Amino acid sequence: MGAYPQSVIKLINEFGKMPGIGQKTAERLACYILKLPVEEAMQLAYTIRDVKKLVKICSVCFNISENELCQICTDANRDKSKICVIEQVPDLLVIEKTGTYRGLYHILQGHISPLDGVTPESLTIEKLLRRVKEDHVREVIMAMNLNMEGDTTALYLYKQLHASGVQITRLARGLPTGSYLEYASTAIVADAINCRSEMMP
């Protein structure tokens, strides 16, 4: 990259650190910044600064928020008897987009993975157990990712919560809408058979 000035090489490297951004894309993004009017480029720089200055973690559910409590925890219209447990913040948005869930959330900030040094203690599980005990929660919905780590985490939580008498549910497993049986994996089809439901035409 000898032909680029030092500051541009640095910008390419900074962009290159971002997830899913390779060398080529990083160069394209740097060239985009070079072409931008100064005010617009500075807008991006200022916004990064603002996010790091303003965004905190909700003290109840660990969602991101500009206040002590997040928008969902402070929303009087949400059903406070349900907690949907997710691994990370983007998962919350995916569920919110469906518009089918009106309860609260709890962000674990990861999943149990002993090989990566992630023990139950390094997640927000203790706080979840306290919420269930103290906040009159009636249902906890397990919405971890559908892989081994997610399943392990859900099983661990189930064992911790079981004695409290709270209802414990998990997201439905089956064939994704729009898919073809022919191309589905054995595990998915097995789930779809095991979890089949009464047809109501």
Add this chain to the structure above:
Amino acid sequence: MGAYPQSVIKLINEFGKMPGIGQKTAERLACYILKLPVEEAMQLAYTIRDVKKLVKICSVCFNISENELCQICTDANRDKSKICVIEQVPDLLVIEKTGTYRGLYHILQGHISPLDGVTPESLTIEKLLRRVKEDHVREVIMAMNLNMEGDTTALYLYKQLHASGVQITRLARGLPTGSYLEYASTAIVADAINCRSEMMP
């Protein structure tokens, strides 16, 4: 995106303006910034600021540079009798990477495209003609993109330069190394036949 704080929505929008970055990627990049330690995130913000503050356009060839003249124009080892004419700065890097060219460059800052309002006057053509006349240039290499706009621009430059007696060359056209004849387009194969060269085993 109602579940995100205001500043995060703004950051997603800023990322979303960048080329090739869709809504999903913009969200992922914003989440990456959220997770970063403050110093590292600010590093990106500062680098954007520095690039906008430090990077200028070389007054000779229109390459980017932190000085009045770019690294290539000031390099005593470059062959100053050759000018490779390209559309934009990233093209320069692609050629530099090959290590096969040791002359100078001239960045047109685009290509002639009357439909988009880009006339020869809005490019850096006048400056190129002056360089050819005043700087003892012996060869001008046309390295515009191999599409209609690039060809139009090359033809226009050819007409402007022809009378000066300078040697005018263009990049070779043919089949790209590693490709299969079966899948090449007619135009490419026609070029490859017309521009065939003596085989030297």
